[in-house]
Amino acid sequence: MAKMKIGMPKSLLWFKYRVFWESFFENLGCEIVHSPQTDKEIVERGVRNSVDEICIPVKVFYGHCLEIADACDYIFVPRYWRVSKDSITCPKLITTADTVQQILKERFPKKILTTTINIKINSLYRSFLRLGLKINKNPFRVARAYRQAIKDQREHEICKEREFNQKMAQPGIKLAVIGHEYNLFDPYINQELIAEIENQEVNVITSDLVPHSIGEESLTGKPNIYWSYEREIIGAAYWALSSDKISGVILISSFNCGPDSLLYEQILLENNDKPMLTMLLDENTSKETIKTRIDAFVELLNRKVNIKDYERDCQLT
Ligand code: SF4
Known part of the structure; x- marks a missing residue:
């Protein structure tokens, strides 16, 4: 059976969570499809599909989504809302899944794969369990993929801490x-x-x-x-x-x-x-x-x- 292709726009929160996201999907048996590095064309595409008031990173993100929409089954655009109980993320980040859906709806309806991360309501695990069950109906497999993704992300953070100490020395x-x-x-x-x-x-x-x-x-x-x-x-x-x-x-x-x-x-x-x-x-x-x-x-x-x-x-x- 062909692997499900998950599009990863190399933009916005991908830079922060890429290790976690990609490990999760790969451990669920998906293939990751990256958008290319940002270039003039991607920026112009994003700008053409945005309102003027939006910041440049979000405009660029739209350009990346349009760039990979043809090459994947779904584009992963999570809704990171609350990552701690007493703070909230920027509203422009919270709404990207919805705004991208609007931009793509004519040519690519139902292209966005999303989950809402709001730890005031649900744990991170539950948000990713729900997401994973859309791809694989076996909850044990999804839980395993989540645990591995958390482990990979932690290792990545340990490497960054090591890099910080080395650079400071x-x-x-x-x-x-x-x-x-x-x-x-x-x-x-x-x-x-x-x-x-x-x-x-x-x-x-x-x-x-x-x-x-x-x-x-x-x-x-x-x-x-x-x-x-x-x-x-x-x-x-x-x-x-x-x-x-x-x-x-x-x-x-x-x-x-x-x-x-x-x-x-x-x-x-x-x-x-x-x-x-x-x-x-x-x-x-x-x-x-x-x-x-x-x-x-x-x-x-x-x-x-x-x-x-x-x-x-x-x-x-
Ligand atoms: S914090 Fe919000 S407004 Fe600022 S660059 Fe990021 S997405 Fe744009």
Whole structure:
């Protein structure tokens, strides 16, 4: 029997949960069909099918869904609503399954495979059990696939924690780059910003590497953050501001993102003396703009570090 083909748009929450999702479906005997890397065509397709007010990551997501719709049986678009009891995800993320369904409905009715994750109502396990039973009627097989997916995700997180510790132990300038994974790791959206910084021999600590416990601790005594993923990002930003091993911070956000614009303002107001750069991405962001701003920022960091070294040497002599 042919395997069921599950389309995975390489966009939005895929960057966060890809290990978990793909393990779950593969262990249910499905084949994963990825959309290609974001490119000009995907962005333009997404933009054509969106309203202007939507942020660029969601527009790009639409482009990815349209790109793979022909090549798979279903496109997986989960509705991540509440991943903790006292916070909620961005409304634009919650509604993607419905908006994509609307966009695809004429050519591809019933193409979206979804499940709602709202842990105030259901455990993560129940949400994925329900989803898995749509694919395989054997609940034991679905439970097994879920357990394996959780295990794979944990291993992935342990690897990231190891990477964080290794990077922090390295000598040289360290720069914290703060933002949603879909902005940080889509090289088309950010015009290869991370590679550009690394080319300048600077160690990049992205916010997703900062262990959850460190981020949460940094939020102690700060105003409550109601959006789940922003809690992680802002926790990492506070940690970066307070760590003397981090020389500077870059805040990445996308045009028309309400949560980021509000919370980054909070970070800017709290920052005392750490060099900080904010970068707003949209469909017109060019490689040249990114390069110019990164070059200038890294030069500033180098100067600051040299001045600090000089002052320290003067105190020693
Ligand atoms: S958090 Fe911001 S970038 Fe992400 S989906 Fe919501 S509005 Fe868009």
